[in-house]
Amino acid sequence: MKNYLVIGCSSGIGQAIFTTLAQEHQVTGTYYKNQPQKLPSKSSVHYLNVLDEDFDFSFIPEKLDGLVYCPGSIQLKPFHRFKEEDFIKDFQLQVTGAVKVIQASLPSLKKSEQASIVLFSTVAVQNGFNFHSLVSSSKGAIEGLTRALSAELAPKIRVNCIAPSITDTPLAHSILSTPEKKEANAQRHPLKDIGSPEDIANAAMFLLGDKSKWITGQILHLDGGIGTIR
Ligand SMILES: NC(=O)c1ccc[n+]([C@@H]2O[C@H](COP(=O)([O-])OP(=O)(O)OC[C@H]3O[C@@H](n4cnc5c(N)ncnc54)[C@H](OP(=O)(O)O)[C@@H]3O)[C@@H](O)[C@H]2O)c1
Structure with missing residues (x-):
């Protein structure tokens, strides 16, 4: 059992990653506006607004095998x-x-034999889409x-x-x-579907676990083919 x-x-x-991880592992999660009501066993949740000046990071477990950072936004407007x-x-x-979260988690991640961090980009970094200048700038970073x-x-x-294309979430x-x-939106993609949270969670599970132990520094494009196929 690992700590995530x-x-x-x-x-x-x-949410999909948290639920899947909690089936086998100890998982700590954070929420901002929507406090989860029912929690799987072996899990705990804590309030966190990453825009606050001072965060309370006391909830970070002493040892961590993996960290996933999900907060993001999609604001589309002409530049x-x-x-x-x-x-x-x-x-x-x-x-x-x-x-800030990675810096606060580093001491705990360093206690793992081999830890894994998963971040999120978007298909709109590798590809130029109208009205995506804001999200593409942040995700490019x-x-x-x-x-x-x-x-x-x-x-x-x-x-x-992970750089997804459009995925069916509240965002x-x-x-x-x-x-x-x-x-x-499904028809725009060569695979004729939009992403589901589970599609993305499956890839995150792979990147968090030992089966990807020789993979680092990669941007994994989960985009129904739209980023590559013409
Ligand atoms: N969905 C897509 O089509 C898509 C496409 C490309 C990339 N992505 C990227 O994939 C990642 C996950 O997206 P998603 O669609 O699952 O988003 P989501 O449904 O909006 O979930 C975002 C999560 O981040 C939390 N959060 C939001 N603002 C926060 C803040 N200020 N401080 C702390 N936590 C905060 C939310 O908490 P509360 O709900 O409790 O407020 C929620 O748990 C994002 O980085 C997004 O940019 C998504």
């Missing part, structure tokens, strides 16, 4: 309508928050952070990143709010 920490375990992809503050706020949520940290933390800690609600929108 899931930042943002109360919704979408983080000229974003303000400088929008970029700063988005960076704080998606990047600085991850940096996450991809850079993934590679830099994978070098700095090897060989004890592996660092990888994507406005894009997938009707059956017609879901179908149109």
Whole structure:
């Protein structure tokens, strides 16, 4: 049994990872606005807003075998309508928050034989899409952070990143709010489907576990083929 920490375990992809991990492992999770009501055994949850100036990180277990950072946003607008503050706020949520959590978790991760960190990017970093300048800027930084940290933390800690295309979670609600929108988004993908939280959680489970023990510094594209196939 291993020890994992899931930042943002109360919704979408983080919830699917948390639930799957808790079937076999000790899992600590955090929530922000939606406190989970029913918890699997061997798990605990704690309030965390990564935008707060001072976090209370006392909930981080003494030893950690893996960490997943899920908070993110998808704000889509023409570039000229974003303000400088929008970029700063988005960076704080998606990047600085991850940096602070990883720094606070390092002493615990270093106690593992081999620990694994999983971060999240988006298909819109490798590919240029209209109206994605905000999310692509922050997630581009996450991809850079993934590679830099994978070098700095090897060989004890592996660092990888998952870059999904549109996935059916509360974060994507406005894009997938009707059956017609879901179908149109599915049809844009060569595999004719949108992602499910479980699709992404399956890949995260692989990256967190021993079966990926020779993989670090990678960006795993889970995108129904849209990033590669024309
Ligand atoms: N869904 C997609 O289509 C998609 C596509 C590409 C990339 N991604 C990336 O995948 C990751 C997971 O996305 P998701 O769709 O599962 O998102 P989600 O459903 O919105 O879940 C985000 C999680 O982060 C927590 N969170 C939000 N703001 C926070 C804050 N300020 N401090 C601490 N925790 C906070 C939320 O907590 P509460 O619910 O308790 O507030 C929730 O548990 C994100 O990084 C996202 O950018 C998603």
